[in-house]
Amino acid sequence: MSYIMKNLFKQERNKFVEYLKIEKNVAVNTLSAYESDLDDFFNFLISEDLKDLKLVDYSTIRHYLTTLYERRLSKRSVARVISTLRGFYRFLEREKLVDNNPFLHLDLPKVSNPIPDFLYPEELKSLFEVNDLTKPLGQRNQAIIELLYATGMRVSEMTSIQENNLDFELDTILVIGKGSKERYMPIGAYCKRAIEQYMKDGRFKLQEKSKQPTKFLFLNNSGNPLTARGVRHILNQIVKKAALTIDLHPHKMRHTFATHLLNEGADLRAVQELLGHVHLSSTQIYTHVSKDHLMKIYNSSHPRAKNK
Structure with missing residues:
Protein backbone atom coordinates (compact mmCIF):
# COMPACT_ATOMS: atom_id res chain seq x y z
CA MET A 1 0.00 0.00 0.00
CA SER A 2 2.80 2.44 0.89
CA TYR A 3 4.34 1.87 -2.57
CA ILE A 4 1.02 2.77 -4.26
CA MET A 5 0.60 5.84 -2.03
CA LYS A 6 4.13 7.00 -2.80
CA ASN A 7 3.51 6.77 -6.53
CA LEU A 8 0.25 8.69 -6.21
CA PHE A 9 1.99 11.47 -4.29
CA LYS A 10 4.81 11.55 -6.83
CA GLN A 11 2.34 12.05 -9.66
CA GLU A 12 1.21 15.29 -8.01
CA ARG A 13 4.82 16.24 -7.32
CA ASN A 14 5.75 15.73 -10.97
CA LYS A 15 2.84 17.91 -12.11
CA PHE A 16 4.03 20.65 -9.76
CA VAL A 17 7.65 20.38 -10.93
CA GLU A 18 6.53 20.52 -14.56
CA TYR A 19 4.51 23.65 -13.78
CA LEU A 20 7.54 25.29 -12.14
CA LYS A 21 9.79 24.33 -15.03
CA ILE A 22 7.52 25.50 -17.85
CA GLU A 23 5.50 28.38 -16.40
CA LYS A 24 7.89 29.73 -13.75
CA ASN A 25 11.18 28.89 -15.48
CA VAL A 26 12.68 27.75 -12.18
CA ALA A 27 16.38 26.80 -12.15
CA VAL A 28 17.39 23.12 -12.18
CA ASN A 29 19.04 23.23 -8.74
CA THR A 30 15.94 24.84 -7.22
CA LEU A 31 13.70 22.19 -8.78
CA SER A 32 15.88 19.50 -7.25
CA ALA A 33 15.52 21.10 -3.80
CA TYR A 34 11.72 21.26 -4.21
CA GLU A 35 11.59 17.58 -5.17
CA SER A 36 13.67 16.62 -2.14
CA ASP A 37 11.44 18.64 0.23
CA LEU A 38 8.27 17.15 -1.22
CA ASP A 39 9.57 13.57 -1.10
CA ASP A 40 10.48 14.02 2.56
CA PHE A 41 6.97 15.30 3.30
CA PHE A 42 5.38 12.40 1.40
CA ASN A 43 7.43 9.89 3.39
CA PHE A 44 6.11 11.51 6.56
CA LEU A 45 2.50 11.25 5.34
CA ILE A 46 3.00 7.56 4.50
CA SER A 47 4.48 6.91 7.95
CA GLU A 48 1.35 8.55 9.45
CA ASP A 49 -0.90 6.45 7.18
CA LEU A 50 -2.35 9.58 5.53
CA LYS A 51 -3.52 8.46 2.09
CA ASP A 52 -4.82 11.72 0.70
CA LEU A 53 -3.26 15.18 0.41
CA LYS A 54 -6.69 16.61 1.27
CA LEU A 55 -6.41 15.12 4.77
CA VAL A 56 -3.43 17.28 5.71
CA ASP A 57 -4.48 19.87 8.31
CA TYR A 58 -2.81 22.23 10.77
CA SER A 59 -2.19 19.50 13.37
CA THR A 60 -0.54 17.34 10.70
CA ILE A 61 1.75 20.21 9.77
CA ARG A 62 2.71 20.92 13.39
CA HIS A 63 3.59 17.26 13.86
CA TYR A 64 5.71 17.29 10.70
CA LEU A 65 7.55 20.44 11.80
CA THR A 66 8.30 18.77 15.12
CA THR A 67 10.00 15.90 13.29
CA LEU A 68 12.09 18.40 11.30
CA TYR A 69 13.31 20.12 14.45
CA GLU A 70 14.00 16.74 16.09
CA ARG A 71 16.31 16.04 13.12
CA ARG A 72 18.11 19.27 14.05
CA LEU A 73 17.30 21.09 10.81
CA SER A 74 18.16 24.77 10.96
CA LYS A 75 15.46 27.43 11.01
CA ARG A 76 16.53 28.44 7.52
CA SER A 77 16.03 24.88 6.23
CA VAL A 78 12.63 24.58 7.93
CA ALA A 79 11.57 27.92 6.43
CA ARG A 80 12.55 26.64 2.98
CA VAL A 81 10.52 23.44 3.47
CA ILE A 82 7.44 25.41 4.55
CA SER A 83 7.81 27.71 1.56
CA THR A 84 8.05 24.70 -0.77
CA LEU A 85 4.96 23.03 0.67
CA ARG A 86 2.99 26.27 0.69
CA GLY A 87 3.72 26.72 -3.01
CA PHE A 88 2.86 23.07 -3.68
CA TYR A 89 -0.56 23.38 -2.03
CA ARG A 90 -1.18 26.67 -3.81
CA PHE A 91 -0.68 24.76 -7.05
CA LEU A 92 -2.99 21.93 -5.89
CA GLU A 93 -5.66 24.52 -5.08
CA ARG A 94 -5.32 26.04 -8.52
CA GLU A 95 -5.73 22.60 -10.11
CA LYS A 96 -8.80 21.89 -7.91
CA LEU A 97 -7.02 18.93 -6.33
CA VAL A 98 -7.47 20.20 -2.75
CA ASP A 99 -10.02 22.51 -1.15
CA ASN A 100 -7.67 24.71 0.86
CA ASN A 101 -4.02 25.43 1.63
CA PRO A 102 -3.21 24.32 5.21
CA PHE A 103 0.21 26.04 4.99
CA LEU A 104 -1.26 29.44 4.13
CA HIS A 105 -1.41 30.88 7.66
CA LEU A 106 1.67 29.12 9.00
CA ASP A 107 4.37 31.57 10.07
CA LEU A 108 7.89 31.01 8.80
CA PRO A 109 10.62 30.66 11.46
CA LYS A 110 12.46 33.92 11.99
CA VAL A 111 15.81 33.59 10.29
CA SER A 112 18.66 36.00 10.93
CA ASN A 113 20.77 37.06 7.98
CA PRO A 114 24.44 36.71 8.96
CA ILE A 115 26.82 39.28 7.55
CA PRO A 116 28.43 37.74 4.46
CA ASP A 117 32.08 36.85 4.85
CA PHE A 118 34.36 38.65 2.39
CA LEU A 119 38.03 39.16 1.56
CA TYR A 120 40.11 42.23 2.23
Missing part, protein backbone atom coordinates in the same frame (compact mmCIF):
# COMPACT_ATOMS: atom_id res chain seq x y z
CA PRO A 121 42.16 43.81 -0.59
CA GLU A 122 45.48 42.57 0.82
CA GLU A 123 44.15 38.99 0.87
CA LEU A 124 42.99 39.32 -2.73
CA LYS A 125 46.38 40.68 -3.76
CA SER A 126 48.05 37.48 -2.53
CA LEU A 127 45.60 35.33 -4.51
CA PHE A 128 46.27 37.21 -7.74
CA GLU A 129 50.06 36.81 -7.45
CA VAL A 130 50.53 33.04 -6.95
CA ASN A 131 49.52 31.54 -10.31
CA ASP A 132 52.24 30.53 -12.76
CA LEU A 133 51.19 32.35 -15.93
CA THR A 134 53.66 30.40 -18.08
CA LYS A 135 51.58 27.22 -17.67
CA PRO A 136 48.07 26.40 -18.99
CA LEU A 137 46.58 25.62 -15.58
CA GLY A 138 48.11 28.74 -14.06
CA GLN A 139 46.59 30.87 -16.83
CA ARG A 140 43.22 29.19 -16.36
CA ASN A 141 43.31 29.65 -12.59
CA GLN A 142 44.23 33.30 -12.97
CA ALA A 143 41.31 33.82 -15.36
CA ILE A 144 38.95 32.11 -12.88
CA ILE A 145 39.97 34.18 -9.85
CA GLU A 146 39.93 37.41 -11.87
CA LEU A 147 36.51 36.65 -13.36
CA LEU A 148 34.90 35.74 -10.04
CA TYR A 149 36.10 38.98 -8.48
CA ALA A 150 35.40 41.13 -11.55
CA THR A 151 31.78 39.99 -11.93
CA GLY A 152 30.60 38.37 -8.69
CA MET A 153 28.90 35.68 -10.75
CA ARG A 154 27.77 32.38 -9.28
CA VAL A 155 29.99 29.34 -9.85
CA SER A 156 27.21 27.64 -11.86
CA GLU A 157 27.08 30.71 -14.10
CA MET A 158 30.84 30.68 -14.59
CA THR A 159 31.10 26.99 -15.51
CA SER A 160 28.36 27.45 -18.15
CA ILE A 161 30.19 30.28 -19.97
CA GLN A 162 31.02 29.55 -23.61
CA GLU A 163 33.57 31.32 -25.78
CA ASN A 164 30.89 33.16 -27.76
CA ASN A 165 29.53 34.71 -24.55
CA LEU A 166 32.57 37.01 -24.44
CA ASP A 167 32.69 40.35 -26.22
CA PHE A 168 36.18 41.85 -25.97
CA GLU A 169 35.22 44.91 -28.02
CA LEU A 170 32.58 45.99 -25.50
CA ASP A 171 34.41 44.35 -22.56
CA THR A 172 31.30 42.44 -21.51
CA ILE A 173 30.27 38.87 -20.90
CA LEU A 174 26.83 37.30 -21.29
CA VAL A 175 25.83 35.45 -18.13
CA ILE A 176 23.00 32.91 -17.97
CA GLY A 177 21.63 33.16 -14.43
CA LYS A 178 18.94 31.45 -12.39
CA GLY A 179 15.84 30.56 -14.34
CA SER A 180 17.82 31.01 -17.59
CA LYS A 181 17.69 34.79 -17.15
CA GLU A 182 20.36 36.60 -19.14
CA ARG A 183 22.39 39.61 -18.07
CA TYR A 184 25.48 41.34 -19.45
CA MET A 185 28.38 41.89 -17.07
CA PRO A 186 31.28 44.29 -17.59
CA ILE A 187 34.79 42.89 -17.16
CA GLY A 188 37.69 45.09 -16.13
CA ALA A 189 41.15 45.37 -17.65
CA TYR A 190 42.83 42.80 -15.37
CA CYS A 191 40.09 40.24 -15.97
CA LYS A 192 40.09 40.83 -19.73
CA ARG A 193 43.86 40.42 -19.91
CA ALA A 194 43.76 37.17 -17.91
CA ILE A 195 41.00 35.64 -20.04
CA GLU A 196 42.67 36.66 -23.31
CA GLN A 197 45.97 35.10 -22.28
CA TYR A 198 44.23 31.89 -21.22
CA MET A 199 42.20 31.66 -24.44
CA LYS A 200 45.20 32.27 -26.72
CA ASP A 201 47.49 29.83 -24.95
CA GLY A 202 46.38 27.77 -21.95
CA ARG A 203 42.90 26.84 -23.14
CA PHE A 204 44.20 25.80 -26.54
CA LYS A 205 46.73 23.44 -24.91
CA LEU A 206 44.14 21.97 -22.53
CA GLN A 207 41.68 21.44 -25.39
CA GLU A 208 44.29 19.35 -27.25
CA LYS A 209 44.10 16.73 -24.48
CA SER A 210 40.45 15.96 -25.20
CA LYS A 211 39.01 14.00 -28.12
CA GLN A 212 35.77 15.98 -27.82
CA PRO A 213 35.96 19.68 -28.80
CA THR A 214 33.93 21.93 -26.51
CA LYS A 215 32.76 25.54 -26.60
CA PHE A 216 32.89 25.93 -22.82
CA LEU A 217 35.45 28.49 -21.67
CA PHE A 218 36.92 26.75 -18.64
CA LEU A 219 38.44 23.30 -19.04
CA ASN A 220 39.94 20.82 -16.61
CA ASN A 221 43.33 19.13 -16.92
CA SER A 222 41.83 16.57 -19.32
CA GLY A 223 40.43 19.19 -21.64
CA ASN A 224 36.82 18.63 -20.58
CA PRO A 225 34.42 21.28 -19.22
CA LEU A 226 35.24 22.33 -15.68
CA THR A 227 32.64 21.58 -12.97
CA ALA A 228 31.59 23.64 -9.95
CA ARG A 229 33.35 21.10 -7.74
CA GLY A 230 36.49 21.56 -9.82
CA VAL A 231 36.36 25.33 -9.30
CA ARG A 232 36.14 24.89 -5.52
CA HIS A 233 39.20 22.61 -5.61
CA ILE A 234 41.11 25.18 -7.67
CA LEU A 235 40.33 27.96 -5.19
CA ASN A 236 41.55 25.77 -2.32
CA GLN A 237 44.82 25.16 -4.20
CA ILE A 238 45.27 28.89 -4.82
CA VAL A 239 44.79 29.60 -1.11
CA LYS A 240 47.44 27.00 -0.22
CA LYS A 241 49.92 28.51 -2.67
CA ALA A 242 49.26 31.96 -1.23
CA ALA A 243 49.93 30.57 2.29
CA LEU A 244 46.70 32.09 3.58
CA THR A 245 44.62 30.69 6.43
CA ILE A 246 41.24 31.59 4.95
CA ASP A 247 38.29 29.54 3.80
CA LEU A 248 37.72 30.41 0.16
CA HIS A 249 34.76 29.32 -1.93
CA PRO A 250 33.14 30.82 -5.06
CA HIS A 251 30.34 32.50 -3.12
CA LYS A 252 32.88 34.27 -0.91
CA MET A 253 34.25 35.90 -4.05
CA ARG A 254 30.68 36.97 -4.86
CA HIS A 255 30.34 38.45 -1.35
CA THR A 256 33.65 40.25 -1.83
CA PHE A 257 32.60 41.68 -5.20
CA ALA A 258 29.37 43.14 -3.79
CA THR A 259 30.92 44.39 -0.56
CA HIS A 260 33.78 46.21 -2.29
CA LEU A 261 31.44 47.88 -4.78
CA LEU A 262 29.12 49.17 -2.07
CA ASN A 263 32.02 50.26 0.15
CA GLU A 264 33.28 52.38 -2.74
CA GLY A 265 29.90 54.07 -3.20
CA ALA A 266 28.16 51.94 -5.85
CA ASP A 267 24.39 52.27 -6.09
CA LEU A 268 22.48 49.41 -4.42
CA ARG A 269 20.19 48.96 -7.42
CA ALA A 270 23.17 48.69 -9.75
CA VAL A 271 24.74 46.01 -7.56
CA GLN A 272 21.41 44.17 -7.53
CA GLU A 273 21.43 44.16 -11.33
CA LEU A 274 25.04 42.98 -11.49
CA LEU A 275 24.41 40.13 -9.05
CA GLY A 276 21.27 39.03 -10.88
CA HIS A 277 19.08 39.34 -7.78
CA VAL A 278 15.33 39.44 -8.39
CA HIS A 279 14.59 41.13 -5.05
CA LEU A 280 16.46 44.09 -3.58
CA SER A 281 16.28 42.47 -0.14
CA SER A 282 18.73 39.82 -1.36
CA THR A 283 21.26 42.57 -2.12
CA GLN A 284 20.71 44.52 1.10
CA ILE A 285 22.67 41.98 3.15
CA TYR A 286 25.78 43.54 1.59
CA THR A 287 25.10 47.04 2.91
CA HIS A 288 27.32 46.40 5.91
CA VAL A 289 30.73 48.03 5.81
CA SER A 290 34.05 46.66 6.98
CA LYS A 291 35.55 48.02 10.19
CA ASP A 292 38.51 49.45 8.31
CA HIS A 293 36.24 51.29 5.91
CA LEU A 294 34.11 52.60 8.78
CA MET A 295 37.16 53.86 10.68
CA LYS A 296 38.48 55.51 7.53
CA ILE A 297 35.25 57.44 7.08
CA TYR A 298 35.11 58.36 10.77
CA ASN A 299 38.71 59.58 10.93
CA SER A 300 38.44 61.61 7.75
CA SER A 301 35.05 63.16 8.58
CA HIS A 302 34.75 63.76 12.31
CA PRO A 303 36.27 67.10 13.42
CA ARG A 304 37.63 65.67 16.66
CA ALA A 305 38.44 62.12 15.55
CA LYS A 306 42.20 62.64 15.87
CA ASN A 307 44.75 65.27 16.76
CA LYS A 308 45.49 67.84 14.06
Whole structure:
Protein backbone atom coordinates (compact mmCIF):
# COMPACT_ATOMS: atom_id res chain seq x y z
CA MET A 1 0.00 0.00 0.00
CA SER A 2 2.80 2.44 0.89
CA TYR A 3 4.34 1.87 -2.57
CA ILE A 4 1.02 2.77 -4.26
CA MET A 5 0.60 5.84 -2.03
CA LYS A 6 4.13 7.00 -2.80
CA ASN A 7 3.51 6.77 -6.53
CA LEU A 8 0.25 8.69 -6.21
CA PHE A 9 1.99 11.47 -4.29
CA LYS A 10 4.81 11.55 -6.83
CA GLN A 11 2.34 12.05 -9.66
CA GLU A 12 1.21 15.29 -8.01
CA ARG A 13 4.82 16.24 -7.32
CA ASN A 14 5.75 15.73 -10.97
CA LYS A 15 2.84 17.91 -12.11
CA PHE A 16 4.03 20.65 -9.76
CA VAL A 17 7.65 20.38 -10.93
CA GLU A 18 6.53 20.52 -14.56
CA TYR A 19 4.51 23.65 -13.78
CA LEU A 20 7.54 25.29 -12.14
CA LYS A 21 9.79 24.33 -15.03
CA ILE A 22 7.52 25.50 -17.85
CA GLU A 23 5.50 28.38 -16.40
CA LYS A 24 7.89 29.73 -13.75
CA ASN A 25 11.18 28.89 -15.48
CA VAL A 26 12.68 27.75 -12.18
CA ALA A 27 16.38 26.80 -12.15
CA VAL A 28 17.39 23.12 -12.18
CA ASN A 29 19.04 23.23 -8.74
CA THR A 30 15.94 24.84 -7.22
CA LEU A 31 13.70 22.19 -8.78
CA SER A 32 15.88 19.50 -7.25
CA ALA A 33 15.52 21.10 -3.80
CA TYR A 34 11.72 21.26 -4.21
CA GLU A 35 11.59 17.58 -5.17
CA SER A 36 13.67 16.62 -2.14
CA ASP A 37 11.44 18.64 0.23
CA LEU A 38 8.27 17.15 -1.22
CA ASP A 39 9.57 13.57 -1.10
CA ASP A 40 10.48 14.02 2.56
CA PHE A 41 6.97 15.30 3.30
CA PHE A 42 5.38 12.40 1.40
CA ASN A 43 7.43 9.89 3.39
CA PHE A 44 6.11 11.51 6.56
CA LEU A 45 2.50 11.25 5.34
CA ILE A 46 3.00 7.56 4.50
CA SER A 47 4.48 6.91 7.95
CA GLU A 48 1.35 8.55 9.45
CA ASP A 49 -0.90 6.45 7.18
CA LEU A 50 -2.35 9.58 5.53
CA LYS A 51 -3.52 8.46 2.09
CA ASP A 52 -4.82 11.72 0.70
CA LEU A 53 -3.26 15.18 0.41
CA LYS A 54 -6.69 16.61 1.27
CA LEU A 55 -6.41 15.12 4.77
CA VAL A 56 -3.43 17.28 5.71
CA ASP A 57 -4.48 19.87 8.31
CA TYR A 58 -2.81 22.23 10.77
CA SER A 59 -2.19 19.50 13.37
CA THR A 60 -0.54 17.34 10.70
CA ILE A 61 1.75 20.21 9.77
CA ARG A 62 2.71 20.92 13.39
CA HIS A 63 3.59 17.26 13.86
CA TYR A 64 5.71 17.29 10.70
CA LEU A 65 7.55 20.44 11.80
CA THR A 66 8.30 18.77 15.12
CA THR A 67 10.00 15.90 13.29
CA LEU A 68 12.09 18.40 11.30
CA TYR A 69 13.31 20.12 14.45
CA GLU A 70 14.00 16.74 16.09
CA ARG A 71 16.31 16.04 13.12
CA ARG A 72 18.11 19.27 14.05
CA LEU A 73 17.30 21.09 10.81
CA SER A 74 18.16 24.77 10.96
CA LYS A 75 15.46 27.43 11.01
CA ARG A 76 16.53 28.44 7.52
CA SER A 77 16.03 24.88 6.23
CA VAL A 78 12.63 24.58 7.93
CA ALA A 79 11.57 27.92 6.43
CA ARG A 80 12.55 26.64 2.98
CA VAL A 81 10.52 23.44 3.47
CA ILE A 82 7.44 25.41 4.55
CA SER A 83 7.81 27.71 1.56
CA THR A 84 8.05 24.70 -0.77
CA LEU A 85 4.96 23.03 0.67
CA ARG A 86 2.99 26.27 0.69
CA GLY A 87 3.72 26.72 -3.01
CA PHE A 88 2.86 23.07 -3.68
CA TYR A 89 -0.56 23.38 -2.03
CA ARG A 90 -1.18 26.67 -3.81
CA PHE A 91 -0.68 24.76 -7.05
CA LEU A 92 -2.99 21.93 -5.89
CA GLU A 93 -5.66 24.52 -5.08
CA ARG A 94 -5.32 26.04 -8.52
CA GLU A 95 -5.73 22.60 -10.11
CA LYS A 96 -8.80 21.89 -7.91
CA LEU A 97 -7.02 18.93 -6.33
CA VAL A 98 -7.47 20.20 -2.75
CA ASP A 99 -10.02 22.51 -1.15
CA ASN A 100 -7.67 24.71 0.86
CA ASN A 101 -4.02 25.43 1.63
CA PRO A 102 -3.21 24.32 5.21
CA PHE A 103 0.21 26.04 4.99
CA LEU A 104 -1.26 29.44 4.13
CA HIS A 105 -1.41 30.88 7.66
CA LEU A 106 1.67 29.12 9.00
CA ASP A 107 4.37 31.57 10.07
CA LEU A 108 7.89 31.01 8.80
CA PRO A 109 10.62 30.66 11.46
CA LYS A 110 12.46 33.92 11.99
CA VAL A 111 15.81 33.59 10.29
CA SER A 112 18.66 36.00 10.93
CA ASN A 113 20.77 37.06 7.98
CA PRO A 114 24.44 36.71 8.96
CA ILE A 115 26.82 39.28 7.55
CA PRO A 116 28.43 37.74 4.46
CA ASP A 117 32.08 36.85 4.85
CA PHE A 118 34.36 38.65 2.39
CA LEU A 119 38.03 39.16 1.56
CA TYR A 120 40.11 42.23 2.23
CA PRO A 121 42.16 43.81 -0.59
CA GLU A 122 45.48 42.57 0.82
CA GLU A 123 44.15 38.99 0.87
CA LEU A 124 42.99 39.32 -2.73
CA LYS A 125 46.38 40.68 -3.76
CA SER A 126 48.05 37.48 -2.53
CA LEU A 127 45.60 35.33 -4.51
CA PHE A 128 46.27 37.21 -7.74
CA GLU A 129 50.06 36.81 -7.45
CA VAL A 130 50.53 33.04 -6.95
CA ASN A 131 49.52 31.54 -10.31
CA ASP A 132 52.24 30.53 -12.76
CA LEU A 133 51.19 32.35 -15.93
CA THR A 134 53.66 30.40 -18.08
CA LYS A 135 51.58 27.22 -17.67
CA PRO A 136 48.07 26.40 -18.99
CA LEU A 137 46.58 25.62 -15.58
CA GLY A 138 48.11 28.74 -14.06
CA GLN A 139 46.59 30.87 -16.83
CA ARG A 140 43.22 29.19 -16.36
CA ASN A 141 43.31 29.65 -12.59
CA GLN A 142 44.23 33.30 -12.97
CA ALA A 143 41.31 33.82 -15.36
CA ILE A 144 38.95 32.11 -12.88
CA ILE A 145 39.97 34.18 -9.85
CA GLU A 146 39.93 37.41 -11.87
CA LEU A 147 36.51 36.65 -13.36
CA LEU A 148 34.90 35.74 -10.04
CA TYR A 149 36.10 38.98 -8.48
CA ALA A 150 35.40 41.13 -11.55
CA THR A 151 31.78 39.99 -11.93
CA GLY A 152 30.60 38.37 -8.69
CA MET A 153 28.90 35.68 -10.75
CA ARG A 154 27.77 32.38 -9.28
CA VAL A 155 29.99 29.34 -9.85
CA SER A 156 27.21 27.64 -11.86
CA GLU A 157 27.08 30.71 -14.10
CA MET A 158 30.84 30.68 -14.59
CA THR A 159 31.10 26.99 -15.51
CA SER A 160 28.36 27.45 -18.15
CA ILE A 161 30.19 30.28 -19.97
CA GLN A 162 31.02 29.55 -23.61
CA GLU A 163 33.57 31.32 -25.78
CA ASN A 164 30.89 33.16 -27.76
CA ASN A 165 29.53 34.71 -24.55
CA LEU A 166 32.57 37.01 -24.44
CA ASP A 167 32.69 40.35 -26.22
CA PHE A 168 36.18 41.85 -25.97
CA GLU A 169 35.22 44.91 -28.02
CA LEU A 170 32.58 45.99 -25.50
CA ASP A 171 34.41 44.35 -22.56
CA THR A 172 31.30 42.44 -21.51
CA ILE A 173 30.27 38.87 -20.90
CA LEU A 174 26.83 37.30 -21.29
CA VAL A 175 25.83 35.45 -18.13
CA ILE A 176 23.00 32.91 -17.97
CA GLY A 177 21.63 33.16 -14.43
CA LYS A 178 18.94 31.45 -12.39
CA GLY A 179 15.84 30.56 -14.34
CA SER A 180 17.82 31.01 -17.59
CA LYS A 181 17.69 34.79 -17.15
CA GLU A 182 20.36 36.60 -19.14
CA ARG A 183 22.39 39.61 -18.07
CA TYR A 184 25.48 41.34 -19.45
CA MET A 185 28.38 41.89 -17.07
CA PRO A 186 31.28 44.29 -17.59
CA ILE A 187 34.79 42.89 -17.16
CA GLY A 188 37.69 45.09 -16.13
CA ALA A 189 41.15 45.37 -17.65
CA TYR A 190 42.83 42.80 -15.37
CA CYS A 191 40.09 40.24 -15.97
CA LYS A 192 40.09 40.83 -19.73
CA ARG A 193 43.86 40.42 -19.91
CA ALA A 194 43.76 37.17 -17.91
CA ILE A 195 41.00 35.64 -20.04
CA GLU A 196 42.67 36.66 -23.31
CA GLN A 197 45.97 35.10 -22.28
CA TYR A 198 44.23 31.89 -21.22
CA MET A 199 42.20 31.66 -24.44
CA LYS A 200 45.20 32.27 -26.72
CA ASP A 201 47.49 29.83 -24.95
CA GLY A 202 46.38 27.77 -21.95
CA ARG A 203 42.90 26.84 -23.14
CA PHE A 204 44.20 25.80 -26.54
CA LYS A 205 46.73 23.44 -24.91
CA LEU A 206 44.14 21.97 -22.53
CA GLN A 207 41.68 21.44 -25.39
CA GLU A 208 44.29 19.35 -27.25
CA LYS A 209 44.10 16.73 -24.48
CA SER A 210 40.45 15.96 -25.20
CA LYS A 211 39.01 14.00 -28.12
CA GLN A 212 35.77 15.98 -27.82
CA PRO A 213 35.96 19.68 -28.80
CA THR A 214 33.93 21.93 -26.51
CA LYS A 215 32.76 25.54 -26.60
CA PHE A 216 32.89 25.93 -22.82
CA LEU A 217 35.45 28.49 -21.67
CA PHE A 218 36.92 26.75 -18.64
CA LEU A 219 38.44 23.30 -19.04
CA ASN A 220 39.94 20.82 -16.61
CA ASN A 221 43.33 19.13 -16.92
CA SER A 222 41.83 16.57 -19.32
CA GLY A 223 40.43 19.19 -21.64
CA ASN A 224 36.82 18.63 -20.58
CA PRO A 225 34.42 21.28 -19.22
CA LEU A 226 35.24 22.33 -15.68
CA THR A 227 32.64 21.58 -12.97
CA ALA A 228 31.59 23.64 -9.95
CA ARG A 229 33.35 21.10 -7.74
CA GLY A 230 36.49 21.56 -9.82
CA VAL A 231 36.36 25.33 -9.30
CA ARG A 232 36.14 24.89 -5.52
CA HIS A 233 39.20 22.61 -5.61
CA ILE A 234 41.11 25.18 -7.67
CA LEU A 235 40.33 27.96 -5.19
CA ASN A 236 41.55 25.77 -2.32
CA GLN A 237 44.82 25.16 -4.20
CA ILE A 238 45.27 28.89 -4.82
CA VAL A 239 44.79 29.60 -1.11
CA LYS A 240 47.44 27.00 -0.22
CA LYS A 241 49.92 28.51 -2.67
CA ALA A 242 49.26 31.96 -1.23
CA ALA A 243 49.93 30.57 2.29
CA LEU A 244 46.70 32.09 3.58
CA THR A 245 44.62 30.69 6.43
CA ILE A 246 41.24 31.59 4.95
CA ASP A 247 38.29 29.54 3.80
CA LEU A 248 37.72 30.41 0.16
CA HIS A 249 34.76 29.32 -1.93
CA PRO A 250 33.14 30.82 -5.06
CA HIS A 251 30.34 32.50 -3.12
CA LYS A 252 32.88 34.27 -0.91
CA MET A 253 34.25 35.90 -4.05
CA ARG A 254 30.68 36.97 -4.86
CA HIS A 255 30.34 38.45 -1.35
CA THR A 256 33.65 40.25 -1.83
CA PHE A 257 32.60 41.68 -5.20
CA ALA A 258 29.37 43.14 -3.79
CA THR A 259 30.92 44.39 -0.56
CA HIS A 260 33.78 46.21 -2.29
CA LEU A 261 31.44 47.88 -4.78
CA LEU A 262 29.12 49.17 -2.07
CA ASN A 263 32.02 50.26 0.15
CA GLU A 264 33.28 52.38 -2.74
CA GLY A 265 29.90 54.07 -3.20
CA ALA A 266 28.16 51.94 -5.85
CA ASP A 267 24.39 52.27 -6.09
CA LEU A 268 22.48 49.41 -4.42
CA ARG A 269 20.19 48.96 -7.42
CA ALA A 270 23.17 48.69 -9.75
CA VAL A 271 24.74 46.01 -7.56
CA GLN A 272 21.41 44.17 -7.53
CA GLU A 273 21.43 44.16 -11.33
CA LEU A 274 25.04 42.98 -11.49
CA LEU A 275 24.41 40.13 -9.05
CA GLY A 276 21.27 39.03 -10.88
CA HIS A 277 19.08 39.34 -7.78
CA VAL A 278 15.33 39.44 -8.39
CA HIS A 279 14.59 41.13 -5.05
CA LEU A 280 16.46 44.09 -3.58
CA SER A 281 16.28 42.47 -0.14
CA SER A 282 18.73 39.82 -1.36
CA THR A 283 21.26 42.57 -2.12
CA GLN A 284 20.71 44.52 1.10
CA ILE A 285 22.67 41.98 3.15
CA TYR A 286 25.78 43.54 1.59
CA THR A 287 25.10 47.04 2.91
CA HIS A 288 27.32 46.40 5.91
CA VAL A 289 30.73 48.03 5.81
CA SER A 290 34.05 46.66 6.98
CA LYS A 291 35.55 48.02 10.19
CA ASP A 292 38.51 49.45 8.31
CA HIS A 293 36.24 51.29 5.91
CA LEU A 294 34.11 52.60 8.78
CA MET A 295 37.16 53.86 10.68
CA LYS A 296 38.48 55.51 7.53
CA ILE A 297 35.25 57.44 7.08
CA TYR A 298 35.11 58.36 10.77
CA ASN A 299 38.71 59.58 10.93
CA SER A 300 38.44 61.61 7.75
CA SER A 301 35.05 63.16 8.58
CA HIS A 302 34.75 63.76 12.31
CA PRO A 303 36.27 67.10 13.42
CA ARG A 304 37.63 65.67 16.66
CA ALA A 305 38.44 62.12 15.55
CA LYS A 306 42.20 62.64 15.87
CA ASN A 307 44.75 65.27 16.76
CA LYS A 308 45.49 67.84 14.06
